[in-house]
Amino acid sequence: MTTPFTGTDAYVATDDLTMAVNAAITLERPLLVKGEPGTGKTELARQVSAGLGMPMIEWHIKSTTRAQQGLYEYDAVSRLRDSQLGDARVNDVSNYIRRGKLWQAFTATERSVLLIDEIDKADIEFPNDLLQELDRMEFHVYETGETVKARIRPIVIITSNNEKELPDAFLRRCFFHYIRFPDMETMRKIVAVHHPGIKDALLTTALTQFYELRDTAGLKKKPSTSEVLDWLKLLLAEDLSPEDLRRDGKSALPRLHGALLKNEQDVHLFERLAFMARAQR
The missing domain is CATH 1.10.8 (Helicase, Ruva Protein; domain 3)
Structure with a gap:
């Protein structure tokens, strides 16, 4: 049982915010946090990590980010180059698999906090492309034939600045909290x-x-x-x-x-x- 998050000395968390964090942890759902830029959405994830004593894995989303990059990337160009040079590494395709942030979180030896920051910056299909992986906490690596399953389910915190509407199917799988501007x-x-x-x-x-x-x-x-x-x-x-x-x-x-x-x-x-x-x- 994870110790409840109560805030930290370095971060003022309102009662409804700490309740949202703990509800998402209990439900084992991603916590989707919205609010004006500069209201501490990204910092919340770092403080949850600090407050619960868990390692932090940060995935900062850009307009060019693809969902696949969060799982893994296969570097076919390097493998082709190495084959032309006669490098023995080409016999093992896993040498050319670059692990993404979800893979790192799924295979961590202790429970971690995974931040998916500013998800609304990416293409509209980006959230849908992560539905199954975040829901089942596993994904398949086609190049090696292996299935990567989460050893320990990470605490997933997703931030959005409301630049784009997120798909309903994605929203259904999240616990939602809007950080109001402080009084x-x-x-x-x-x-x-x-x-x-x-x-x-x-x-x-x-x-x-x-x-x-x-x-x-x-x-x-x-x-x-x-x-x-x-x-x-x-x-x-x-x-x-x-x-x-x-x-x-x-x-x-x-x-x-x-x-x-x-x-x-x-x-x-x-x-x-x-x-x-x-x-x-």
Whole structure:
């Protein structure tokens, strides 16, 4: 019986998030985690690994990633080259089989945490191509004729940024959790982990500005948890006070806004808001 996950000192996990992790482990289903970029989806898998004392296997998905790469790849080109050179290795096809992340997780000597990160970046058929392998915890290697079965079922955590809809058949096999953006109280706890010495007055002023910025209508990209942590790090490095953060009406932009706003449309939006506010005086 796996010890329940309760979070770690380095990661603030809400009650519903720890419940989701433990439910997926109990059901022996992959945990599908969605949420805004920067809300700690990838970090969750690393903290589950740390909290449960299990090794971590990470598979970061790109637009060109194929499901087969997670199982294994057969390097036929190298085998052909070696045969032309008279290399004796060509007699054993297993010399040209490169094990993927699922193979590594299935054959690990101890239970591991397998992260399949940003599954929605891949082709739409990618999740369906992994259905059987994740369900049965086994796959066949055609070149060698062997079947690779999981010795110990890994804890599978899959993240998605909602760039594509995932197939229903895939969703049915997962336990789902959406990480909501932290409220002010939860954000204070997160900040306390990363910046334990920050003064309350500065934190209150900064977070008030941050949430006002996030709630601004028309914002193209809302700043994430990781970005507010970067911003607070800069405020501390500059030794700014709450008074330094107060805007004077000439600009609606917060100090060091480059850590929070990442495109020119959003910067121009705040410049227009400041112009309109001055015009109304």
